[in-house]
Amino acid sequence: MPDTISSTVSPLGSLEVLSQHEVNRLRDTSKAGLHDLLRRCALAVLSSGNMTDDSLVLMETYHDFDIEVIQQDRGIRLKVTNAPAEAFVDGKMIRGIRGHLSSVLRDIVYVYNEIQHHSRFDLTTAEGTTNAVFHILRKAGTLxxxxxxxxxxxxxxxxxxxxxxxxxxxxxxxxxxxxxxxxxxxxxxxxxxxxxxxxxxxxxxxxxxxxxxxxxxxxxxxxxxxxxxxxxxxxxxxxxxxxxxxxxxxxxxxxxxxxxxxxxxxxxxxxxxxxxxxxxxxxxxxxxxxxxxxxxxxxxxxxxxxxxxxxxxxxxxxxxxxxxxxxxxxxxxxxxxxxxxxxxxxxxxxxxxxxxxxxxxxxxxxxxxxxxxxxxxxxxxxxxxxxxxxxxxxxxxxxxxxxxxxxxxxxxxxxxxxxxxxxxxxxxxxxxxxxxxxxxxxxxxxxxxxxxxx
The missing domain is CATH 3.40.50.450 (Rossmann fold)
Incomplete structure (x- = not known):
């Protein structure tokens, strides 16, 4: 079995300042059917540097990995269980990986709540799709x-x-x-x-x-x-x-x-x-x-x-x-x-x-x-x-x-x-x-x- 670490970390680079409504939506990932998607993407980020390019092998290797969004008065924290040990130094998650983990959560939840299930984006049209791509990129701060x-x-x-x-x-x-x-x-x-x-x-x-x-x-x-x-x-x-x-x-x-x-x-x-x-x-x-x-x-x-x-x-x-x-x-x-x-x-x-x-x-x-x-x-x-x-x-x-x-x-x-x-x-x-x-x-x-x- 590979070495793993369980820890709780704060977001970095994204999601530091959230409303109560946004926190509730992030916590509801399991109810929205997003938990498995978030888990797979989070594991990929935490496994940066891993030599495998087979996502199935990665999921099987860390089959007991999990991630949970924890609510606090000042925002959220991310609880990771049995995460790859190479994502940490002396028990602390590497800052760059924390930032990537926050970006993954931001994009997955934003797309689900604001793009895929919002009437203002018609993803069946060219204009609507291009507009959705724009908003995802703008939300990420890349524009x-x-x-x-x-x-x-x-x-x-x-x-x-x-x-x-x-x-x-x-x-x-x-x-x-x-x-x-x-x-x-x-x-x-x-x-x-x-x-x-x-x-x-x-x-x-x-x-x-x-x-x-x-x-x-x-x-x-x-x-x-x-x-x-x-x-x-x-x-x-x-x-x-x-x-x-x-x-x-x-x-x-x-x-x-x-x-x-x-x-x-x-x-x-x-x-x-x-x-x-x-x-x-x-x-x-x-x-x-x-x-x-x-x-x-x-x-x-x-x-x-x-x-x-x-x-x-x-x-x-x-x-x-x-x-x-x-x-x-x-x-x-x-x-x-x-x-x-x-x-x-x-x-x-x-x-x-x-x-x-x-x-x-x-x-x-x-x-x-x-x-x-x-x-x-x-x-x-x-x-x-x-x-x-x-x-x-x-x-x-x-x-x-x-x-x-x-x-x-x-x-x-x-x-x-x-x-x-x-x-x-x-x-x-x-x-x-x-x-x-x-x-x-x-x-x-x-x-x-x-x-x-x-």
């Missing part, structure tokens, strides 16, 4: 209208080779020297590296308020627990709203090598940028990695061109083994974003102008039936095909690392994906290359495919 555009969203694998990790740090360092901030999925690997590099560069530039934003969601947070550098954590209610938050908040995107999760993010981004309404949108996008990753991006590029057409190449640049050039081009691109938004009197802190079709907003539950009925053929508009391919990759991510997906695969076997023959062949080659390069699971573990191509 800072007084700052110029500076947020670079970095995507990539949470389990990558050491050479690739060092490269992400180099890129982050050169971004930080150019006074840019970092936003990632908040986990390890390509999500931690850019933050670590930028943190050093910000120190050299004497930047005291460098931003290291982590955006997660309940289904993925256990596989990608927040790394210690994250100083602003937001837990969105699902993967679709998480992806929209990245796009609305970010001023530029950098994609490092990764697996199916990274492919999902690429297809989401490019499907949106290929929408006719976004033809003139300013959004610098760079794919980059060390020289050893050149074949990875070659395969990604070939797959994108085959499925989405030659015009997709106008939406991104591939720069291999040149961190300084990546940062220089990104700085220029974000300066262009600043000028564009100033000319159009757009907000710097939230991209309202971007059109995101409902296909990209609707929550996709990767059941065996839903995965088997995806339209994977080229006889449809490219942004619709991108949406369906994104769903396919999202389902594979769920089958790899999310508790519900893992349980579904154990019960019914692999997901079946149906596609036209040539697209099937290319999809098979791409996924096969991910497996061969060890991008589906951490090195040293055999990968059992959670999908089959029919």
């Amino acid at each position: 800072k209208p007084g700052r110029d555009p500076s947020i670079v969203v970095c995507w990539g694998g949470h389990s990558i080779a050491r050479e690739e990790y060092e490269y992400t740090k180099d890129v982050g360092y050169h971004l930080g020297l150019r006074e840019l901030d970092i936003c990632t999925g908040c986990g390890p690997g390509a999500m931690k590296g850019p933050m670590k590099g930028a943190n050093l560069a910000h120190a050299k530039q004497r930047i005291q308020d460098g931003r290291y934003l982590g955006i997660s969601e309940p289904g993925i947070i256990a596989a990608e627990a927040p790394n210690p550098l994250v100083n602003e954590l937001v837990v969105m209610p699902d993967i679709e709203k998480r992806l929209e938050a990245f796009i609305r908040l970010g001023h530029g995107i950098i994609v490092f090598p990764g697996g199916v999760g990274t492919a999902e993010e690429i297809l989401y981004l490019l499907g949106i940028l290929l929408h006719p309404d976004n033809a003139n949108m300013r959004m610098p996008v760079i794919f980059t990695g060390p020289a050893s990753a050149s074949d990875y991006f070659k395969r990604i590029d070939e797959f994108l061109v085959y499925t989405l057409g030659e015009q997709v190449r106008s939406k991104y640049r591939i720069i291999v083994d040149d961190p300084t050039e990546v940062a220089r081009i990104m700085r220029e691109g974000i300066d262009d974003v600043t000028n564009f938004r100033r000319e159009h009197q757009d907000a710097y802190h939230y991209n309202w102008r971007l059109t995101i079709a409902r296909d990209f907003q609707e929550t996709f539950e990767p059941t065996h039936e839903a995965m088997g009925s995806l339209a994977l053929h080229r006889n449809q508009p490219v942004h619709e095909l991108a949406a369906n391919l994104r769903r396919a990759f999202s389902g594979i991510v769920a089958g790899n690392v999310k508790e519900n997906g893992i349980r579904a695969i154990e019960a019914k076997g692999p997901f079946s994906l149906h596609a036209e023959p040539e697209l099937m062949r290319r999809l098979d080659e791409l996924l096969g290359s991910f497996v061969a390069q060890g991008r589906m699971k951490p090195p040293g573990r055999d990968y059992e495919p959670c999908y089959r191509l029919v």
